[in-house]
Amino acid sequence: MSEAAPLLEVEGLSVTFPSEEGDVHAVRDVSFAVAAGEVLGVVGESGSGKSVSLMAVPRLLPTSARVTGSVRFDGTELVGADQDTLRSLRGADVAVIFQDPMSSLNPVHTVGRQIAEARRAHGKVSKDEAWADAVAALALVDIPQPETRAKQYPHEFSGGMRQRAMIAMAMVNKPRLIIADEPTTALDVTVQAQVLEVLDQVRVESGASMVLVSHDLGVVAGTADRVQVMYGGTIVETGPTEEVFDRPRMPYTVGLLSSLPAVDQLGGRLQPIPGAPPSLVALPAGCSFAPRCPLVEDACREAEPPLETVAGGEAGPAHQTRCRRWPVLADGSTTDLFARGGATGNDIEVSA
């Protein structure tokens, strides 16, 4: 990593939501950084805190959210920042692409008008200039006949085109950081391939950094320089993408990878992770993965382990894990770690 300060620096970030059952600890003490031009992938299952931790950056959270810690974008502190600071950042330096473009686009305005408005919100440009920029942005994301398409309404666009229009809107103010939250999850696989290609292209051309949040390990594998795995509201493993995928040092990551069926080979039996993710209201005292972990020891249940560096860190980004027992994974094969998890992989035994 270069000597320059990272573009985005998150330190000790926690996000808590009040609920009837008690506080929901959606994000717990999360620290990470994104360098200029870098792509960080954030993976995890539902309720892992992956989206909330990124939505805390531009502060796109419900007002009930309690945010503590520090989020610095290009040196400016955003936690506790006033609305003006946040507003001037959102949609300009920091652009967000959501999963569902239909709910982010206004159905009663043309696509071109919405992109032009986003342009005018952050730049002193005339209406004509903004419109020209909107059309150019649509062309950038490979929308055919952008002049005609700009005059159409969101419902006249197909799902893939709408997502490309969202990317166009995100790019129109030349952001330095793109936060893409499950940007292709709602799309069919052939359309997903188109959108990922467009996203890659605009990102490389603009030199923007990107945080890609996805539950799809394949999408992240092909895009991210670094990846961080989230579980129970916190980062449990992080490192260069190939390191984490090829040499996972956290049992949860191993389980996630081995529970996937492969499209390129006929697999044997799938290896599910037994049990269910923890409740974010009542987290276990120690490691949040301990109740499901095949390597668990008494010490794992006592205190949550810190992130420990397993490789790298001096010349390049470190590979870190929140597992006390990672040397076991480094020694042996990780492929059958969850194989003894029982026939159906449930914590409840099958009474045959």
Place this chain on the structure above:
Amino acid sequence: MSSAPTGTPAPVTDGAHDGALLQVRDLTTTFPVRSQGVIRRTVGRVQAVTEVSLDVDEGETLGLVGESGCGKSTTGRSVLQLVRPDSGSVRYDGRELVGLSPKEMRPLRRELAMVFQDPFGSLDPRLPVSELIAEPLRIHRVYSDEASLRARVDELLGLVGLKPEHRSRYSHEFSGGQRQRIGIARALAAEPRVIVLDEPVSALDVSVQAGVVNLLEDLQERLGLSYLFIAHDLSVVRHISDRVAVMYLGKVVEVGDAASVYDNPRHPYTRALLSAVPLPDPAAERRRRRSRVVLSGEIPSPADPPSGCRFRTRCPKAQQRCADEVPVLRPSDPVGRHTFACHFPEGDADSAA
């Protein structure tokens, strides 16, 4: 469309033999397109499913894949007569289902079950688990006494990996994976022989999904079930299926043994679909991205499908013939277990048919 004579056997289109437990021939289902406004006249019809032929053998899993709007779900529902097909034939264990009245269909529903995608939407929130599972047993009057019914409910709970003490809980108290297990227990209640599973694991996280997939495989082996497994996730379909049918815009474009279709796809759509699946392997995925055939455009409207081959508007190999002539399913191998519908298939030396 011309009503195909259902009495005569259709030409062998999918490599299956006559003895299949479930035989679908030239199944066509359309939906009306209504005009805007108060009167809402029918102004046209959308062909959701067009002349689909499939076979599901006893104890076999046929995977049905395709993208949204390809007609795979409507095919599943048409097979079970949950929507009425316009024409074609569905023979289950030698009996024709198309044209049966709901009353005539009812006893057969015991043997033909369905599992839906959304474990939330398909389970009544006001009923405890025991009643959710007992409901199909009551409808079919399987047991005359409550004790036997209760014993069967507990047996079903065990079969899907839930405990007897779960019987008095409500569906909202369960996780997504557990709810899908309840949906499966419900489907199994009346001892079906065929289950149509419509995206049964799509809403689940991968670590949970694996457990439900394993459960379905166990149940199939233990109970000798036949599955029509409908899903958009190509990896899951490959894993669970013996044979796979690929649909595009209402038609089956390729069908065959899972390994044959996935390793040697003949239809350009199947090839593009497979190449678009991102692999959870960084080095392999980066290589794939460089060589990926990214299709342009999206699925056209089924209200106005392209002439000839329906895939031609997105096909990198399309030629004039593809617009003029509808390709029919033809065998890829001498025994005809793998068939495809394309004039210029993948893997042909000169692409000349």
